Amino acid sequence: MKTIVLIKQVPDTETKVKVNPGETDINREGINLVLNPYDEFAAEEAIKIKEAKGGEVVVCTLGEKKAEEAIRTALAMGADRAIRLDGEAFAGSDNYATAKALAKAIEKEGDYDLILCGKQAVDDDSAQVGTLVAEMLGIPSASLVINCEVGDGSVTITREIEGGNQELEIAMPCLLTAQKGLNEPRYPSLPGIMKAKRKKLDVLSAGDLGLGADEAGAAGSKTAIKELSMPPERKAGQVFEGEPEEIVPKVAQLLREEAKVI
Amino acid sequence: MANILVIAEVKEGKLKKVTLELLSKGKELAAAAGGALEGCLVGSGVEALAAEMGQYGASKVYVADSGDLADYNGEAYANVTAKIIQDAAPGIVLVGASIQGKDLAPRLSAKLGAGLASDCTNISVDGGSLVVTRPIYAGKAFETRTFSSDIQIASVRPNVLPVSDPDAGASAEVAKVDAAAGDVKTKVLKTELTAGDKIELTEADIIVSGGRGMKGPENYAMLEELASLLNAAVGASRAAVDAGWRPHGDQVGQTGKTVNPNLYIACGISGAIQHLAGMSSSKCIVAINKDAEAPIFKVADYGIVGDLFKCVPILTEEVKKLKA
Incomplete structure (x- = not known):
């Protein structure tokens, strides 16, 4: 059983995001980068499956050298080896071009049974790359997976839907995107961290993947960021201190008469 | 410009509010840009809802109605919807950024080679092309995104756009289309609504x-x-x-x-x-x-x-x- 885990390195969720006017990326100075939290669920699930069924777990990302820190985290958790896609040709990739590159890398890798990734990256919040990859590979997929049982030639999964759950049986190979609740990701152990440093990590370029000049990066993209902006600042509100019996009815009144929300 | 197609979402036999929000905005954009607003309805027993889509501005509604489409199956819905989009040939496709819409939209993007922006909070049309604003980092910042593909898809966050008043006299032409889902490798075993009437x-x-x-x-x-x-x-x-x-x-x-x-x-x-x-x-x-x-x-x-x-x-x- 070979499972491929797609990951992304992202600013951690405690990051205070700053935007410089006119730029198309956030100010990255001093930002702490981590393995995308939802990808941790994906990595954990892949490693659990390997522990139960044998086989191997291959981690794949598109990102610069620095993204190897996130790769090493997944390897330290127990993944076996990794592929990193890098090079100028990938600059300006939107979700579509990113998915195309990942799909090409997966095709090149071949012989996979399952692909796992987070339901979304907590930086661009697009929640599309996983599903795009599956469609480009021509394999079935399910998003927001909170339970996964691997059977013979198929997986039975539970996914979140509005107001409840849906149980699906999907033929393998297939792709699943992980939602919080799928599992409790393990912390990498010290021996795991030491071992991760020696695990195989291949770096592939657009050329290695056989991607044409019009298939990768900005040229292979269908959308582009025009600019970033900050959300409107919230005006300072009114703060009430004192006896609850006095201040709470006052606020209730304001909600009714001033804010008109109740 | 090319037309705008709104993909409807149906819950418990009714159009979801986000569908009405999309029709309201779509009507405004289509009128400003000189295109038609059309709708797409996929599901089981949904044909009657086409009339309501007409009242909210759709001039034509493509309907794929089949018992096989009663439960949402991403693979099946994507096959049927992509076929409708190919036939309708819109320039812009709008879908609600609900759990269902966010599962469906990237499938359509890949099948049609169409650009997609997720969870948009504002959409406009500039020179026939879609321009969207969407939150990133869970709302710590916003991005403005433009499109270069022939078909441009936006999933739009529910509850952001207003719903305009329906026109009781308006109606939509109904175009019944093939509802066969083709080769589907996903089987829905069961759908469990645990929340009762809990609000999403x-x-x-x-x-x-x-x-x-x-x-x-x-x-x-x-x-x-x-x-x-x-x-x-x-x-x-x-x-x-x-x-x-x-x-x-x-x-x-x-x-x-x-x-x-x-x-x-x-x-x-x-x-x-x-x-x-x-x-x-x-x-x-x-x-x-x-x-x-x-x-x-x-x-x-x-x-x-x-x-x-x-x-x-x-x-x-x-x-x-x-x-x-």
């Missing part, structure tokens, strides 16, 4: 949310009571979810749901940056916290410094009086 957080008008200050799962009964009076959904902070007090689906914040209700009542939530990101676009925020220095007060319109175990019951009583 991302679509709620009012949210009552509790954090670490709630001290334990049993105390959420207090918030449930207030929520039911207000017809509100109950949310939770990451601290409360990680402690196992509330299910994951209730989490508001960067690793949970991003919400934008009219009123957000934060009880015992300090306001970690990842939580604020998920709720600070709420129109009105009330914070109840005993720590006057809590960061939540920096985003609150109305802050109550006090013990939530005293304040929430008083607020509940006040709401009862106001609703009486």
Whole structure:
């Protein structure tokens, strides 16, 4: 059983995001980068499956050298080896071009049974790359997976839907995107961290993947960021201190008469 | 310019509100740009809803109606919907950024080679091409995105765009299309609605949310009571979810749901940056916290410094009086 885990390195969720006017990326100075939290669920699930069924777990990302820190985290958790896609040709990739590159890398890798990734990256919040990859590979997929049982030639999964759950049986190979609740990701152990440093990590370029000049990066993209902006600042509100019996009815009144929300 | 196609979403035999929001906006954009607004209806027993889509501005509705499409199956819905889009040949496709819409949209993007922007909070058309604004980092920043593909898809966040008044005299031409899903490798074994009539957080008008200050799962009964009076959904902070007090689906914040209700009542939530990101676009925020220095007060319109175990019951009583 070979499972491929797609990951992304992202600013951690405690990051205070700053935007410089006119730029198309956030100010990255001093930002702490981590393995995308939802990808941790994906990595954990892949490693659990390997522990139960044998086989191997291959981690794949598109990102610069620095993204190897996130790769090493997944390897330290127990993944076996990794592929990193890098090079100028990938600059300006939107979700579509990113998915195309990942799909090409997966095709090149071949012989996979399952692909796992987070339901979304907590930086661009697009929640599309996983599903795009599956469609480009021509394999079935399910998003927001909170339970996964691997059977013979198929997986039975539970996914979140509005107001409840849906149980699906999907033929393998297939792709699943992980939602919080799928599992409790393990912390990498010290021996795991030491071992991760020696695990195989291949770096592939657009050329290695056989991607044409019009298939990768900005040229292979269908959308582009025009600019970033900050959300409107919230005006300072009114703060009430004192006896609850006095201040709470006052606020209730304001909600009714001033804010008109109740 | 080319036409705009709105992909409808049906819940319990009715069009979801986000579909009406998309039709309202689509009508405005199509009128401004000189194209037609059309609709796409996929499901079982949905044909009658085409008339309502007409009242909200669709001139033509493509209907794929089949018993096989009763439950949402991403693979089947994507096959049928992609075929409709190919036939209708719109320039712009709008879909709700609901759980279903966010599963469907990337499938269509790949099948059609169409650009997709997810979870947009504003959409406009410039020179026949779509321009969208969407939150990133759970709302800590926004991006403006442009498109270069022939078909341009936006999934639009529910509850953001207004619904315009329907025109009772308007009607839509109904085009029945092939509802065969083709080769599908996904089987829906069962669909379980656990929440009953629980209101979905991302679509709620009012949210009552509790954090670490709630001290334990049993105390959420207090918030449930207030929520039911207000017809509100109950949310939770990451601290409360990680402690196992509330299910994951209730989490508001960067690793949970991003919400934008009219009123957000934060009880015992300090306001970690990842939580604020998920709720600070709420129109009105009330914070109840005993720590006057809590960061939540920096985003609150109305802050109550006090013990939530005293304040929430008083607020509940006040709401009862106001609703009486």
